[in-house]
Structures are given as structure tokens and as C-alpha cells.
Amino acid sequence: MHAPDYAALARIAMGHITQVYPHSGPQKLKSASDWLPPEQAHPLFCGSYDWHSCVHSHWLLVQVLNVAPQLAEAEAIRQRLLQFNSAAVAAEIATFERQGAGFERPYGWAWLLKLQAELLISNEPAASHAAHILQPLAMLVRERLMAYLPRLPYPIRSGQHNNTAFALLLALDYASSAQDQPLAALLHQRSVEWFADDVACPAWGEPGGEDFLSPSLQQAVLMQRLMARETFAPWLAAFLPQLAHGQPATLFQPVSVLERSDGKLAHLDGLNLSRAWCWFLLAQGGPHLQATAEAHLHAALAHLQDDYMGSHWLATFALLAQQAQRSLVSRSLSM
Template sequence: MTHALDQATAGRFAALTLGHLTREWPYKLDQTLGGPGDLALPKTLHPIFHGSYDWHSCVHGWWQVMRLARLFPAMPEAAAVEALADRMLVAERAAGELAYLARPTTGSFERPYGWGWLLALHDELALRPDRGWAAAIEPLARAFAARFADYLPKLVYPVRSGKHDCTAFALVHALRWARTHDTALATLIEARAREWFGADRDCRPWEPSGEDFLSATLCEAVLMRDVLGTSFEGWLSAFLPDPFGAATTCLRAPALVSDRSDGRLAHLDGVNLSRAWGWRSIADALPDPARARGIANAHLAEALPHLADDYMGEHWLATFALLALDA
């Protein structure tokens, strides 16, 4: 079965996410306390991104619904998305998010996963210049771009994990934003990616780990596709010389989830969706694109029925489903 993004699917994803973008509880803070005055409710700390269980999930939930509303303006949920954006994505609320970043204890707040997603959100909003959403969020995007510019030269080694600290995944989003909004940052990301990953050869992946939600191997490949352009196919043939052989078996078998009420174990649904995104993204550079897309479809078939099984997955999985279907 081939899975595709159509209006009905878009509406289902948007409805799921509208159900939690402003849902306040439960909520998991990413916070280092500098003193008793730092204690406050999530809604006070984060005037926009206080729903969806945690800050980064709320950010990419907004990216998801705004992208769907733009791609499918006739879907019934689009009007509700835009009305909520008019209320939430405003300069006053964004100033509150900036005030949180100004605290001296927030240097590593949401680094780099949330940083990348915030830039992806602004990039999406900028495709609707007829509305004020992008202008409201731009100062926040510029603040995270500055953090990337400060951090990347100091990062001696990339983080090659399947969780929030994965360097390659965040830079996929950051690079796409930077090529439109900050060419100096784009140049820096491209240079660092080449230094970290350009000489990688004969990959022997061991994944997923038990609580991963990303394929570190495929995230690297997607980033290098974006960095290298026409020379990507040569790099990929060296990085994955036998993409359908024994060494990459673990990349082709969908992950199994034993308990979707356990937030960390439910991450593995994300592995399946992120692998579908990865395989689809690099398929045309592989020796057998149809086989790569078949692998992606198998991963989608494993994950798509479970987007709303439990709030531990519901608050974020639809974003990764959109990534995969829109690849």
C-alpha cells in the first residue's frame, strides 16, 4: 500500500493537533532554576508554546498545522487553525517567549531540537506574508539563529543519537531556514556538516536504541543531501555502499512498540515515521528507488494506525507523519 498526503489525512492530523496545542496539562518543563523567582506556571513562562506536553512538541505542532492549512486551505480545520494563529502567534506573546530565553540559565534550553523546529516554524509562516504571524515570530527565530551561530563552531563532535540532541536532524531544519533568512548561518551549517560527515564511509548502523525516535543514520543522509546537492549521490554510495544488504538490515525492519502509554517507549513509533521520511528523502539517489519507497511504506504502515493511541504519542506523532508523507 502506498501512503499519500491528501485533504482527508491532512484534516485528521490537524484535528488531532488542534486538540492539544493549547492543552496545558500534563506538561514537561525544560528548565534550570536560577532562583525561587524562576518558578512559574508553563503558561506564564511560555505564552505561546505551553501546550502539547512540552515546548518543542508545541512548536512543531504549530509547524504542522500551519503547513497543513497552507497546503489544504479548503479543509474544514483550516479556518480553526488560522483563527488560533491570529490569537496566539502575536508579538506580545512572542516577547514573553524571548523574555524566557533572556534568563541566564537558558543557554542550552531545547538545544538543538527545539531550535531547529522553531526555525522551521518561522520558515513556514513566512510563506504567508499576507498575515502577521511570521513577523511576530521572527525575533524569536533570530534569537535561535544566533544561538546556532554561537554553538556550532564550538561543537567539536556532532551528536549522533536518535533523540533530541541529534545534530543532523536539527540542522536539516536550520539549513532550510537559513538559506532564505540568514546566508551566513547557511554557510556555517554547510561547512560544519562537511567537516563532521563529509568523510563518513561504509556505515554500519546499530539502531534503534530502545527509546530512540529518530534514525541517526538517515538523518545524516538527509542533511548531506541538502548540503551536497548534485554530489550527494557519490557521497551516499560511499556512506551506504550496500543499502539493501546485511549491514543495513536494522534500517529496513520497522521498530516494535511494546507500550504506547510509556512516553519513552512510544518514541519508537517516531523511529518508524522518521525512517519513512529518511528513506523517501534519499530514495532517488539509491540504486533501487522503488525498493526504498517500499521500505518507507512498511514503516508508515506500522506507525500510522497508532498516532492517537495514547497522549504520550498523540502530542507529537502527527508532525512526524506529516514529515514522512510530505517528503
């Protein structure tokens, strides 16, 4: 078992959340005067190469603070959260308004809500401070998601940022932590409408060369989250009918990464990690899947800092995978 090295993961995230450049981020401009440098457009989340990576790196840090508050790195995390202020949030909101309804949809929205979910459940005063300050932005994102989901006629089944199942899965954490019943109901409704009747998933298009998510596995863990065990087991058997036989083989084999300095090609390290996360979750219903999860985790864990194109975001997905692994092992020991 690869126990999470919370200190090392925190150091990776702390090393880039305030590193502004290199930076990649869209800005819709009506004139040259509309352009703002990252520090002004996103005073809270201007580091980590892009906005959503900075947001989910903050989630990693809050998660570390919540599970390992005794670490030496925890004090730096507390100080970072205490730097959250209303003026910075107002500037972030102004950027969202300027960029329009589709800005960071849905990936960045989902991570912002997941960050807020982790802040809301924390016993740390610094996290409570950050949650209070961040709430207006969280509510803006929540309202945009509530407006967007009823208008989306079909789910987006991609292996990249616009994957619908992944966004719904993360948003469910916020709905739970915030006790937001209207949001929870909408997430459940749309998930069932889009995915509950799917059968015989071929997964023939996986993996794509720039994927960091598995559309098939993200859909499976979303339905696992929403369904009772006695309902989910037959659903999964119909969705992936050859699962017990290691088919489709493309989902069981860790992917190869040939170029880590190219940001898109480096996505494949993330695919191994996100697959590991999903396989560990799905292995709760069948231990034969655990070895597949461990193989995917092993394939990527040594490459978290090979190049900045990966190091600015991979640690988050490593933590997701290792948390799911730890939960699986704990469950097995308690049985």
C-alpha cells in the same frame, strides 16, 4: 500510497496545542520565586506536553494551511495564528534568557526556525502576521545556533533530541526561506566538516530503545540535501555500501513498540515515522528503497492517537513522511 489526511492531522494538533497539562518542561531556578506555570513561561507554546512539541505542532498547522487552505480546519488555524502577539513573544524570550544558552538546544531551536520558515513562505495574511510577531524569537534562536555550531567540536550522533544532523536539516529550511546566507554558509560548512568523509557506516547501535531518529539516515538525508546528485550518489555508496542488498538489516526493519503510555518507549513509533521520511527521500535515488519506507510508515500510522505520550507529537512526523512519499510518487509519475 497513504495520502496525507490534512484535516485529521490538523484536528490532532489543534486538540493539544492549547492543552497545558500534563506538562513536561525544564526550568532552572535560583529560588522558588523563579518558578512560573507553563502559561506564563510560554504563553505561545505552553501546550502539547512540552515546548518543542507545541512548536512543531504549529509547524504542522501552518503546513496544512499552506497546502490545503480550503479545508474547514483552516479557519481555526488562521484564528490561532492571529492570536500571536508581541507580549507573548516577549515572555517567551524572557524565559529563554532566564533558562540560559542551552535551553531547547538544538531540537527546539530547529523546530522554531522551521516553523518560521513555513510562516515566511505563506501567502496567508494570518501567517504573515505570525511571522512578523515571531521574528524576534526566531532571531534569538538563530543567533544562539550561529554561536553554538562553531563551538561544537564533534557532531552528536544520537537518536533523540540532541541529534546534530536533524537540527542542521531543519535549520537549512529557515536559511533558505529567510535568504540568510551567513547561516546557510555555516550550516553547509559544519555539515561537510562533520559528515562528508564518513564511510562504511555500521549502524550497529541502531535502534536504541528510546530513539525517535535514526542517526545514520538523518546524516544521509542531510548530505543528500547539500550535495549535487552526482556527488551524493558515490557518497551514499561509500557511507552505506550494502544499501542495495538491504544491509545493514537493522535499518530496513520497522521497529516494534511494546509500550505506548511510556513517553520514552513511545519514541519508537516516531522512529518508524522518521525512518519512513528518510527512506522516501533517499528512494528518489533508487526505487528499491520505497518498499522499506512504506513498511515503516504502515507500522506507525495507525498509532498516532493510541496514547497522549505519542499523540502530542507523532502527527508531525507522520506528515513529514507522507509529504516525502507524495513527492516521490509525483516525481515518479512525471518521469
